[in-house]
Amino acid sequence: MGRTSWLPVAATSPFSLANIPxxxxxxxxxxxxxxxxxxxxxxxxxxxxxxxxxxxxxxAIQPHLHVFSxxxxxxxxxxxxxxxxxxxxxxxxVLSEDTAHPTVLRDNAALRNASILPLNTxxxxxxxxxxxxxxxFAGIHHASTVGSLFRGPANALQPNYKHLPVAYHSRAxxxxxxxxxxxxxxGQILLDPTANPKIPTFAPCRRLDIELELGAFIATPNPxxxxxxxxxxxxxxxxxxxxxxxxxxxxxxxxYVPLGPFNAKNFATTISPWVVLPDALEPFAAKGVxxxxxxxxxxxxxNKQYDIRxxxxxxxxxxxxxxxxxSETSARNLLWSFPQMVAxxxxxxCNMRAGDLLGSGTISGEGERERGSLLEQNGGGxxxxxxxxxxxxxxxxxxxxxxxxGVCGTEEEGLVGFGECTGQILEAIEKPW
Amino acid sequence: MGRTSWLPVAATSPFSLANIPxxxxxxxxxxxxxxxxxxxxxxxxxxxxxxxxxxxxxxAIQPHLHVFSxxxxxxxxxxxxxxxxxxxxxxxxVLSEDTAHPTVLRDNAALRNASILPLNTxxxxxxxxxxxxxxxFAGIHHASTVGSLFRGPANALQPNYKHLPVAYHSRAxxxxxxxxxxxxxxGQILLDPTANPKIPTFAPCRRLDIELELGAFIATPNPxxxxxxxxxxxxxxxxxxxxxxxxxxxxxxxxYVPLGPFNAKNFATTISPWVVLPDALEPFAAKGVxxxxxxxxxxxxxNKQYDIRxxxxxxxxxxxxxxxxxSETSARNLLWSFPQMVAxxxxxxCNMRAGDLLGSGTISGEGERERGSLLEQNGGGxxxxxxxxxxxxxxxxxxxxxxxxGVCGTEEEGLVGFGECTGQILEAIEKPW
Ligand SMILES: [Ca+2]
Ligand SMILES: [Ca+2]
Ligand SMILES: [Mg+2]
Ligand SMILES: [Mg+2]
Ligand code: NI
Numbered sequence: 001m002g003r004t005s006w007l008p009v010a011a012t013s014p015f016s017l018a019n020i021p022x023x024x025x026x027x028x029x030x031x032x033x034x035x036x037x038x039x040x041x042x043x044x045x046x047x048x049x050x051x052x053x054x055x056x057x058x059x060a061i062q063p064h065l066h067v068f069s070x071x072x073x074x075x076x077x078x079x080x081x082x083x084x085x086x087x088x089x090x091x092x093x094v095l096s097e098d099t100a101h102p103t104v105l106r107d108n109a110a111l112r113n114a115s116i117l118p119l120n121t122x123x124x125x126x127x128x129x130x131x132x133x134x135x136x137f138a139g140i141h142h143a144s145t146v147g148s149l150f151r152g153p154a155n156a157l158q159p160n161y162k163h164l165p166v167a168y169h170s171r172a173x174x175x176x177x178x179x180x181x182x183x184x185x186x187g188q189i190l191l192d193p194t195a196n197p198k199i200p201t202f203a204p205c206r207r208l209d210i211e212l213e214l215g216a217f218i219a220t221p222n223p224x225x226x227x228x229x230x231x232x233x234x235x236x237x238x239x240x241x242x243x244x245x246x247x248x249x250x251x252x253x254x255x256y257v258p259l260g261p262f263n264a265k266n267f268a269t270t271i272s273p274w275v276v277l278p279d280a281l282e283p284f285a286a287k288g289v290x291x292x293x294x295x296x297x298x299x300x301x302x303n304k305q306y307d308i309r310x311x312x313x314x315x316x317x318x319x320x321x322x323x324x325x326x327s328e329t330s331a332r333n334l335l336w337s338f339p340q341m342v343a344x345x346x347x348x349x350c351n352m353r354a355g356d357l358l359g360s361g362t363i364s365g366e367g368e369r370e371r372g373s374l375l376e377q378n379g380g381g382x383x384x385x386x387x388x389x390x391x392x393x394x395x396x397x398x399x400x401x402x403x404x405x406g407v408c409g410t411e412e413e414g415l416v417g418f419g420e421c422t423g424q425i426l427e428a429i430e431k432p433w
Numbered sequence: 434m435g436r437t438s439w440l441p442v443a444a445t446s447p448f449s450l451a452n453i454p455x456x457x458x459x460x461x462x463x464x465x466x467x468x469x470x471x472x473x474x475x476x477x478x479x480x481x482x483x484x485x486x487x488x489x490x491x492x493a494i495q496p497h498l499h500v501f502s503x504x505x506x507x508x509x510x511x512x513x514x515x516x517x518x519x520x521x522x523x524x525x526x527v528l529s530e531d532t533a534h535p536t537v538l539r540d541n542a543a544l545r546n547a548s549i550l551p552l553n554t555x556x557x558x559x560x561x562x563x564x565x566x567x568x569x570f571a572g573i574h575h576a577s578t579v580g581s582l583f584r585g586p587a588n589a590l591q592p593n594y595k596h597l598p599v600a601y602h603s604r605a606x607x608x609x610x611x612x613x614x615x616x617x618x619x620g621q622i623l624l625d626p627t628a629n630p631k632i633p634t635f636a637p638c639r640r641l642d643i644e645l646e647l648g649a650f651i652a653t654p655n656p657x658x659x660x661x662x663x664x665x666x667x668x669x670x671x672x673x674x675x676x677x678x679x680x681x682x683x684x685x686x687x688x689y690v691p692l693g694p695f696n697a698k699n700f701a702t703t704i705s706p707w708v709v710l711p712d713a714l715e716p717f718a719a720k721g722v723x724x725x726x727x728x729x730x731x732x733x734x735x736n737k738q739y740d741i742r743x744x745x746x747x748x749x750x751x752x753x754x755x756x757x758x759x760s761e762t763s764a765r766n767l768l769w770s771f772p773q774m775v776a777x778x779x780x781x782x783c784n785m786r787a788g789d790l791l792g793s794g795t796i797s798g799e800g801e802r803e804r805g806s807l808l809e810q811n812g813g814g815x816x817x818x819x820x821x822x823x824x825x826x827x828x829x830x831x832x833x834x835x836x837x838x839g840v841c842g843t844e845e846e847g848l849v850g851f852g853e854c855t856g857q858i859l860e861a862i863e864k865p866w
Contacts, residue, residue: 132565132606137692147691158690159631164621168692169602169699173565173784174657183658185781188597188729198592202729205781224607224701225616227865251781257591258580259570259601260693263781266602268657296621296635298866347865348618348638348684348696351606432660432780433731 003096006106009040014407014417020088021274022073024125033071033125039095041119048115057101058090072129077219077238078354085279124273128217128355130172135359137166138336140289142362142372149380162293165336165344171266178272178421184428185267187251200254204428207249208396211362212312212372212404214331215243215271216338218356225349230301233339239275242404242421243359249375272421280416281306284408289335298347299340305332308406316391317399324387329365398427436529439539442473447840447850453521454707455506457558466504466558472528474552481548490534491523505562510652510671511787518712557706561650561788563605568792570599571769573722575795575805582813595726598769598777604699611705611854617861618700620684633687637861640682641829644795645745645805645837647764648676648704649771651789658782663734666772672708675837675854676792682808705854713849714739717841722768731780732773738765741839749824750832757820762798831860
C-alpha cells in the first residue's frame with residue numbers, strides 16, 4: 001500500500017499521492033492564472049504556497065521560486081528534470097500523513113486555508129505556452145489500418161514508416177484545454193472522388209473524428225543546429241498529457257496531398273490540464289511495439305512506453321444521456337518512443353523550446369475495441385458503432401461529448417492518471433459565405 | 434519626385450521616405466531589443482523617440498506608447514492597421530525636409546543624437562515573436578515544375594491545387610533573421626529509390642536548396658471558431674518580409690509521404706529584418722496569376738499581389754568571390770493572394786494570432802532565369818547552374834551565401850524595398866552518431 005495523504009484521496013482518484021502532476025489554475029476569488037498541483041479532490045495553489053514559505057524545506061528550489069508566479073509552467077519546465085523531481089518528492093512529503101515537515105502545511109491552518117482549494121471550485125487552463133506543436137504518427141496499428149483505408153492494404157505503411165518516426169508540424173494556436181467546446185468546422189469536401197474534373201463542395205464537416213493520443217511537453221531547449229542524442233532525449237521531457245487531435249476526415253482526404261493535413265487538424269486539439277511527470281509514470285514503464293527493421297544509429301534505443309490504460313467515452317447530447325466506452329487500449333501501442341521522436345525531430349538541427357508539444361499519433365491496439373479513432377472503428381465510414389440505449393454513430397454528431405481518460409497502477413498503491421480530456425461538439429456556424 | 438528627407442537617402446536605398454518599415458534592433462551601447470524604423474543608412478530608435486515625446490504630434494498613439502518598449506513588434510502589430518498607417522504617416526512627416534513638426538526631431542539635436550543611429554552600428558533581430566508559421570504553395574509555376582519532377586507531368590498539379598491555397602504548418606522555432614548562418618542538416622536519404630526494400634542512408638544533406646518566398650505577418654487575431662472573411666483578411670495583415678525557406682530536397686523526398694515535409698524544412702527559415710507595411714506596397718499592387726477554375730465563394734476576390742522585383746544572388750566562399758544572380762522574378766507570380774490564404778487558413782475555425790507568419794510558397798516566374806529554387810533550375814539535380822568565373826552548382830555547397838533582395842518603385846520616386854534576406858551555409862556538424 002502506498003503512502004497516504006492527510007488530505008482525503010479516494011482509491012479511485014487518478015490524483016493519488018503517487019502522482020503529483022502540475023497545472024495552471026484560476027479561481028473566482030483569484031482570477032490570476034497560477035501553477036498548482038492536484039491531490040484527490042483538492043488543488044494546492046503553488047503561488048500562494050511558494051509566497052508563504054511553503055518550500056522552506058527545499059533548498060534546491062529557493063533561487064527559482066519566481067516560476068510559481070508565472071501564468072504558465074514553461075519557466076518551471078525549463079528548470080529541468082532534477083528540479084522537477086525534487087519539487088514533486090518534496091510535495092509528496094509535505095502532503096503525506098507522516099510528513100517530515102508537519103508545520104509547513106499539515107499543521108498550519110492559515111496556509112492550508114490560503115493554498116488548498118476544492119478541485120470543483122477552480123478552473124484549469126492550458127498548462128504551457130506552446131511554441132510549436134508537432135504531431136507524430138507512431139501508433140502503428142492506427143497507421144496501418146488508416147493507411148489501408150486511404151491507399152489500400154498494399155500501401156498501408158509507407159516505406160519510410162519503420163525507418164523514421166513520421167510526423168508533421170501541426171497548429172499550436174488552436175490547442176485548447178479539456179472542457180473547451182469544439183465547433184464543427186466548415187471546409188472543402190470532394191463528394192465524388194471518381195468525378196473528373198474533381199470539384200469540391202463547401203459544407204460543414206460530415207466525418208468529424210477523434211484521435212486518441214498521448215502528448216509530451218518539452219522541458220529543456222536545444223540550440224538550433226545541435227541535435228539531441230536519443231540517450232539524452234528522455235531528460236528533455238517535462239511530462240505528459242492526454243490529447244484528442246480532433247480530425248475532419250472529409251477535409252483531410254481532399255487537402256492532404258502533397259503537403260499533409262492542414263485545416264482537417266488545425267481547428268482544435270484538446271489536451272488534459274494536468275502534466276504528469278515522467279517520475280510518476282516510471283513505475284509503469286513497458287516495452288512498446290517491436291520494430292522489425294534495423295533503425296539508423298541515431299534512433300537506436302529501447303522502445304520505452306508507459307502502460308497507461310486509455311479509455312474513450314462518447315456521450316450523446318441530452319438530459320440523462322449515458323456514456324458509451326468506444327475504445328480501450330494501452331499507450332504501449334506505439335512503434336517509437338518519445339525520446340526517439342525528439343532525436344528524430346532535432347537530427348537536422350531543429351531547435352526545441354520549453355513548452356513545445358509532441359503528439360504520439362493515434363493510439364490503437366490490435367483488437368476491434370481498441371481503436372483510437374472512429375474512422376478505424378467504422379471501416380472508413382462503412383459500419384455503424386453501437387452506443388448504449390440503441391443509438392449509433394459513424395462519426396460525431398453535434399452535441400456529442402468525447403472524454404478520454406488514462407490511468408496507471410492500482411487502487412491499492414494509488415492511481416496515477418491524467419483526469420479528463422474532454423470536449424463537446426458544437427454545431428457549425430451559420431454558412432459563412 | 435517623392436518627398437525628401439532631411440536625412441541622407443541614396444536613390445538606390447530600399448529605405449526611402451516612401452517606405453518606413455519596422456524592425457527590432459539592438460546596439461553595442463544599448464543591448465536591449467527595441468523597435469525601430471530605417472531610412473537610408475540610419476535607423477530611428479522608436480523606444481527612445483517615444484520616451485522623449487517624439488510622438489507628441491500624434492494623438493492616436495498616445496494610449497499605446499508602451500508598444501515601443503517591447504522587445505518584438507507583436508504589440509504594435511496588434512494595434513491594427515489604422516494605427517500603423519497613422520504612425521507611418523507621422524514618421525514620414527517628421528523625417529521629411531518640409532516637416533510640419535520641425536521641433537520634434539529635425540531641429541532637435543538632443544533627440545537626434547539620442548534616437549538616430551547609423552544602420553551599420555546596429556544589430557537587427559527577429560521582428561516578431563512568431564506563434565505559428567504556415568507555409569503556402571501559391572507559386573503556381575514552382576508547384577507545376579516541382580510537381581512534375583516529383584510525380585511526373587501528368588500529376589504535376591494535384592486536383593486540389595486551384596481550388597484551395599495548399600499549405601502546411603511549418604516550424605516557428607527555427608525562423609531566423611537575415612545574417613544567421615545556416616548549418617547543413619543531417620538526415621535520412623534514400624540513395625536508390627528503385628531498391629526493394631528501401632533502406633535509407635544517414636548523411637549530411639546533398640541537395641540543399643533555397644526557396645524564394647514572400648512572408649506576411651498577422652496583426653489582428655481572430656477567435657477560435659470564427660473564420661476571417663476574405664474581404665476582411667487584408668486588414669488583418671501587418672506587413673511583409675522576404676523569406677528563404679531553406680530546403681533539404683533529399684530528406685524531403687524520403688520523408689514527405691504521407692504527412693508532408695518535416696525535417697527537410699524545419700532546420701532553418703530566414704526572413705529579412707524589416708517589416709514593410711501594406712501601405713508602403715499599395716502603390717505597387719498588381720494582378721497575380723489568373724485562376725482558371727471557379728473558386729468557392731469564401732475564396733472569391735481579386736488576386737491582388739505586389740510587383741516586387743525579387744532577386745536571388747549566390748556568392749561562393751572565399752576572398753574576392755563575386756555574386757551570381759541566379760534568379761530574378763516578380764512577387765506577382767502567385768495564384769492566391771494573402772487575403773485568400775488567410776480566409777482559407779481560418780475557414781475551419783483556426784485562430785490566428787498577432788505575429789503569426791504566412792509564407793507564400795516558392796515564387797518562380799515562367800522563364801528559365803525566373804525560378805525561385807535551385808531544384809527547378811537544375812531540372813531535379815540533372816543540370817549545372819553556371820556561376821560567374823567558371824564555378825557551377827547543382828545545389829548549395831558549404832560556404833555559399835544566398836542573398837534575396839526585393840524592391841518596388843523607381844529611384845526617382847523613392848524605392849520601397851526589404852533590404853537583404855541572407856544566410857551562409859556552414860558545413861554539417863561532425864557525424865553525430
Ligand atoms: Ca494525430
Ligand atoms: Ca516553402
Ligand atoms: Mg489537432
Ligand atoms: Mg523553412
Ligand atoms: Ni549619421
